[in-house]
Amino acid sequence: MNExxxxxxxxxxxxxxxxxxxxxxxxxxxxxxxxxxxxRVRWAAVAAVPLVVGVGAAPTVIANYSGHxxxxxxxxxxxxxxxxxxxxxxxVTPVAPKTRKSKDPWPEGxxxxxxxxxxxxxxxxxxxxxLRSAVPTxxxxxxxxxxxxxxxxxxQSQYASNDGEQDYWEYMATIPVQKDDRVGQLLxxxxxxxxxxATTPCKVAQKxxxxxxxxxxxxxxxxxxxxxxxxxxxxxxxxxxxxxYDDGTVVxxxxxxxxxxxxxxxxxxxxxxxxxxxxxxxSPKFKISS
Amino acid sequence: MSDRDAAFEAYFAARSDAMRGTAYLLCGDxxxxxxxxxxxxxxxxxxxxxxxxxxxxxNYTRQTLIRTFLSERRRGWFRYESVGVPPxxxxxxxxxxxxxxxxxxxxxxxxxxxxxxxxVLRYWEDQSVEQTAELLDCSTGTVKSQAxxxxxxxxxxxxxxxxx
Numbered sequence: 029m030n031e032x033x034x035x036x037x038x039x040x041x042x043x044x045x046x047x048x049x050x051x052x053x054x055x056x057x058x059x060x061x062x063x064x065x066x067x068r069v070r071w072a073a074v075a076a077v078p079l080v081v082g083v084g085a086a087p088t089v090i091a092n093y094s095g096h097x098x099x100x101x102x103x104x105x106x107x108x109x110x111x112x113x114x115x116x117x118x119x120v121t122p123v124a125p126k127t128r129k130s131k132d133p134w135p136e137g138x139x140x141x142x143x144x145x146x147x148x149x150x151x152x153x154x155x156x157x158x159l160r161s162a163v164p165t166x167x168x169x170x171x172x173x174x175x176x177x178x179x180x181x182x183x184q185s186q187y188a189s190n191d192g193e194q195d196y197w198e199y200m201a202t203i204p205v206q207k208d209d210r211v212g213q214l215l216x217x218x219x220x221x222x223x224x225x226a227t228t229p230c231k232v233a234q235k236x237x238x239x240x241x242x243x244x245x246x247x248x249x250x251x252x253x254x255x256x257x258x259x260x261x262x263x264x265x266x267x268x269x270x271x272x273y274d275d276g277t278v279v280x281x282x283x284x285x286x287x288x289x290x291x292x293x294x295x296x297x298x299x300x301x302x303x304x305x306x307x308x309x310x311s312p313k314f315k316i317s318s
Numbered sequence: 319m320s321d322r323d324a325a326f327e328a329y330f331a332a333r334s335d336a337m338r339g340t341a342y343l344l345c346g347d348x349x350x351x352x353x354x355x356x357x358x359x360x361x362x363x364x365x366x367x368x369x370x371x372x373x374x375x376x377n378y379t380r381q382t383l384i385r386t387f388l389s390e391r392r393r394g395w396f397r398y399e400s401v402g403v404p405p406x407x408x409x410x411x412x413x414x415x416x417x418x419x420x421x422x423x424x425x426x427x428x429x430x431x432x433x434x435x436x437x438v439l440r441y442w443e444d445q446s447v448e449q450t451a452e453l454l455d456c457s458t459g460t461v462k463s464q465a466x467x468x469x470x471x472x473x474x475x476x477x478x479x480x481x482x
Binding site: 037041042045048050061063 | 338473
């Protein structure tokens with residue numbers, strides 16, 4: 029049996045197999061939600077211990093963890109056509125929900141969370157240009173593309189608040205960074221004030237994409253920046269710095285030696301040191317407050 | 319239902335069958351394959367915000383599936399379990415297509431898990447050597463050697479099955 033034989037044999041196995049009916053998405057969602065809720069309650073319980081001792085406010089904390097948030101415009105289309113006997117290919121087209129959960133229209137005439145035109149979209153483009161201009165000497169920011177032709181650089185602005193929250197926006201830009209023939213990736217995200225109370229720099233950093241890893245607070249001229257370094261290869265970014273301004277605007281600057289483009293070799297060294305990352309995240313050019 | 323949940327359900331509906339097919343080849347059993355898929359998507363749900371683009375999402379899901387499979391193997395959950403319901407009579411060299419399929423599956427699950435994962439990724443998922451290395455967090459050289467050993471092991475096992 030050679031490689032081709034095995035390829036054919038796998039196909040034959042799948043064609044001749046009698047798979048059970050498709051799994052129920054609602055059931056899968058229910059299990060995922062219950063797992064998530066259990067984890068949140070567990071974390072809330074851990075957080076509540078010092079409160080019970082010091083303040084006696086644990087029930088309130090736990091109660092606040094019992095809900096679930098809806099987030100993001102990252103949605104997938106429902107083709108419902110994938111069959112277990114077919115080759116696994118990426119055929120799903122992203123489809124945005126047409127209305128919000130509350131049935132209110134999206135703000136500013138949008139059809140989903142993302143602002144694809146107008147001043148908010150322009151701000152994200154400017155943010156991307158500012159990110160490019162911040163890349164140190166020795167690195168390039170060429171207009172690279174994925175194998176399927178899409179640009180690796182992309183700006184995005186999106187309405188980020190959920191039902192019941194005050195309106196706030198996220199502006200994000202991602203760019204590839206090249207050195208020799210190796211490519212890494214940078215991301216900057218500026219979130220307008222969301223009306224929530226201030227928290228520690230590390231909590232701000234950990235909030236970004238649910239990041240886990242080691243966090244250190246870096247002092248940048250009196251500004252406290254959380255710098256989180258991720259643990260393993262599961263994370264898309266190796267390290268990021270997060271800074272919350274007094275008005276509630278939060279800026280995150282993330283770097284990865286490896287880009288999302290698997291066809292490109294990763295950088296050997298990160299673009300920035302942790303201190304450089306912390307200093308840069310406090311740059312006013314990345315702050316977008318409205 | 320929140321946007322997140324609706325998106326997750328849609329993504330699950332669209333991709334779970336394909337992922338379950340891959341899981342079936344890894345586990346050799348539909349029920350275990352479903353467990354593996356459920357665990358994988360549960361993990362995906364936890365990090366839903368981080369996954370922004372569809373291609374990245376598919377890759378992340380595939381990686382999570384493979385790592386969950388290998389992680390469970392390390393923990394030994396499947397160690398003493400046979401795979402599926404064994405056929406009443408061992409398949410023979412002159413067996414029909416269905417028996418040949420069972421023969422391949424039986425042989426495949428005897429291949430060491432990491433080699434099996436390489437074989438499934440390379441020859442079912444059509445992942446390149448580089449992509450497979452990324453998914454398994456190892457070097458391309460390791461992928462090549464594991465693929466070669468896996469194929470040799472599978473070949474030997476199939477020969478044994480035919481002799482029985």
